[in-house]
Amino acid sequence: MHRFHSLRWRTASVTLLGATILGGVLVGCGAGNTTIAPGSAAKGCTKVGVLLPESDTSARWESKDHPLLDAAIKQALPGAHIDYNNANNNADTQQSQAEADLTKGDCILVLAPQDAQKSATIVADAKKDGVPVIAYDRLVQSNDLAYYVSFDNTKVGDLQGQYIADHYQTYVKSGHNNLVMIDGSQTDNNALLFKAGAHQALDPLISNKSLNLVGETFTPDWNNATAQTEMEGFLTKQSNDIQVAYVANDGMAGTVIQALKAQNLTGKVLVTGQDATVQGIQNILLGTQAMTVYKAISKEADATAQLVAALSKGSSTSSIVNGQTKNANGVNIPSVLEVPVAVDGSNIASTVLADGYVTKADICQGVPAGTDSIC
Numbered sequence: 001m002h003r004f005h006s007l008r009w010r011t012a013s014v015t016l017l018g019a020t021i022l023g024g025v026l027v028g029c030g031a032g033n034t035t036i037a038p039g040s041a042a043k044g045c046t047k048v049g050v051l052l053p054e055s056d057t058s059a060r061w062e063s064k065d066h067p068l069l070d071a072a073i074k075q076a077l078p079g080a081h082i083d084y085n086n087a088n089n090n091a092d093t094q095q096s097q098a099e100a101d102l103t104k105g106d107c108i109l110v111l112a113p114q115d116a117q118k119s120a121t122i123v124a125d126a127k128k129d130g131v132p133v134i135a136y137d138r139l140v141q142s143n144d145l146a147y148y149v150s151f152d153n154t155k156v157g158d159l160q161g162q163y164i165a166d167h168y169q170t171y172v173k174s175g176h177n178n179l180v181m182i183d184g185s186q187t188d189n190n191a192l193l194f195k196a197g198a199h200q201a202l203d204p205l206i207s208n209k210s211l212n213l214v215g216e217t218f219t220p221d222w223n224n225a226t227a228q229t230e231m232e233g234f235l236t237k238q239s240n241d242i243q244v245a246y247v248a249n250d251g252m253a254g255t256v257i258q259a260l261k262a263q264n265l266t267g268k269v270l271v272t273g274q275d276a277t278v279q280g281i282q283n284i285l286l287g288t289q290a291m292t293v294y295k296a297i298s299k300e301a302d303a304t305a306q307l308v309a310a311l312s313k314g315s316s317t318s319s320i321v322n323g324q325t326k327n328a329n330g331v332n333i334p335s336v337l338e339v340p341v342a343v344d345g346s347n348i349a350s351t352v353l354a355d356g357y358v359t360k361a362d363i364c365q366g367v368p369a370g371t372d373s374i375c
Contacts, residue, residue, distance in 0.1 A: 040130035041107040042311040046080050048073055049101030051122075053114040053138065054089035057222040057251045059277050061086065061112075064297045064357075065137070069110065072298075072305035077312055089221050091115035091187075098122040102129055108308055112136040116189040134307055137300060139189040141328045146311070148325050148335040149304045151295045153190045157197025157248075159342040160272045163291045164244055165201050168211060171243045171270045178241055179206070180234045181216040182227050182256065184248035189328075191218065194248050194274070202246070214238055219252060228255035235263055244270045250280030250292055257288045276343055276352050281363045284345055285372045291344040294351050303336040348374060 050069055055062045066084065074080050083101050087094035091114045101109065102125060109126055111133050113119035123133045123142040132146035139148055168177075181198070184191030205211045215234045219227050227247070234242060240263050247253040253273035260266050266288045273280045276294040283289035303320060310317045317334070324332040343351050352358050353374070364375035 042130075042132050043314050045107035045312045046077065047083070047104070047106045047108075048077075048080055048308055049083045049098065049106035049109045050085070050136075051094055051097055051101070051109065051111045052084075052086045052136075053094065053112050054221070055086050056089055057224055058249060058275055059251070059279070060275050060297065065112070065301065068298055068301035069136075069304060072301040073110075073308050076302075076305035076309040080308070080312075087114045089114060091118040094119065095122060099125065102126060102131060107131050108311055109133045110136050110304055110308065111140060113138050113140045113188075115187045116141045117187065132311055134304055135333070136304055137190070139325060139327060139333070141189065143327065143329055143331045145327075145333050147307050147317070147321070148333045149300055149307065150190070150325075150335070151300070151338045151340045153193035154197040154200075156190075156274060156293050156295070156340045157194035158200050159197075159293050159340060160194070160246060160248075160274065160291070161198035161201030163272060163342055163344070164198075164211075164246060164270060165205055167290065168205070168244055168270060171268070172211070176241055177210065177212050177243055178214045178238055179211045179244040179246065180214060180231070180242055181246040182230055182248060182252055183216065183218050183246075184252070185220055185222045186218040187220075188222070191222075191248060198246055211244065214242070219248075222249065222252065224251045224255045227252035228259050231256045231259035232262075235259060235265075240265065242269055246272050248272075249274040250277040250283075250289075251275070253289050253292075254279050254283065257283060260288075276357060278358055278362045281343075281348060281352060281358055282365075282367055284343070284348065285363065285367045285375060287371075291342055294341045294343045294357065296338060296341075296355060296357070298355075298357075299338045300336075303338070307336070345372065 052061050070082055083106055085097035094114045119140045120142040123140055123144050126133050127144050135145050135148040137150050183195045206213050217230050245256055247256050250273040253271050260269055271289045273289055273292040276292045280292040306320050321334045323335045323337050325335040326332055341351055367375045
């Protein structure tokens with residue numbers, strides 16, 4: 001029997017039972033029921049659990065997603081109380097955090113999973129209490145998700161790969177056209193989509209020998225230090241003969257650049273990234289990273305907040321949802337998918353600066369004046 005049901009029958013206190021019902025834990029549960037209708041706890045819900053995956057490999061989670069989600073949810077659902085947690089790259093920690101949220105009576109969960117497979121347990125636990133789960137940014141491999149909000153992540157990888165396809169000739173020469181790929185964490189479904197999208201653009205060039213793929217690896221937990229070690233290994237194996245490095249995000253790109261710097265190769269190798277972090281934009285201005293991918297996280301947070309409010313109010317989400325995402329089981333999850341944008345030195349001003357995603361003061365810090373037209 002589920003923890004809330006067993007608690008209800010163990011206690012003889014009418015006061016405790018009344019308080020528990022008022023807290024939203026047993027919303028939609030009749031006195032004799034042992035199951036709760038899926039999503040029933042959301043109606044009238046103002047207690048929202050927000051569970052983010054990590055903070056050590058990408059600055060976006062704490063600097064962008066956390067404050068943006070907090071503000072957007074409170075604006076869309078006045079009076080909302082948010083229980084916020086960051087799993088610090090540990091799936092077991094995230095599981096415990098989710099259990100604590102459910103115990104406290106959170107009746108809608110927003111979950112950016114640390115592990116796409118393991119986090120399905122969180123969705124299953126929530127379902128037992130009638131609590132809907134919105135997968136945020138990263139897909140949870142569960143058939144019971146209420147919604148998925150992210151970007152077109154195959155397109156993200158395609159933008160990275162297409163940038164290489166459009167610019168690799170500047171970096172290669174006859175007999176020296178080696179490509180390596182550092183793909184991110186295999187437990188993050190997004191990394192699989194980034195890789196697939198990148199290969200869509202790169203495989204024709206690999207097949208016709210325009211590029212020579214000499215190494216490809218996933219990087220557990222998106223760990224930046226591991227990415228540097230991986231790049232160092234590729235450089236050693238190829239005697240530094242590498243011209244293109246597909247790197248899935250800016251955090252790893254930064255340490256890949258450190259590996260290149262040690263071999264006096266900065267600026268001589270095309271390095272990709274993603275997330276449009278301050279560091280990533282700085283590296284583009286310095287000429288050590290070729291591009292990044294900008295994902296307007298404010299739009300992602302706003303769409304999530306709109307879904308939270310709709311679930312609480314019991315209103316339609318048809319005007320919010322704009323697609324379906326097929327999970328590993330072939331089940332379509334109602335989705336909101338925003339559009340990513342490739343960024344390089346030519347459009348920093350018109351994208352991330354124009355949107356206020358980063359500031360000129362931040363990105364120009366440590367960049368010598370005159371290095372770029374922006375700074």
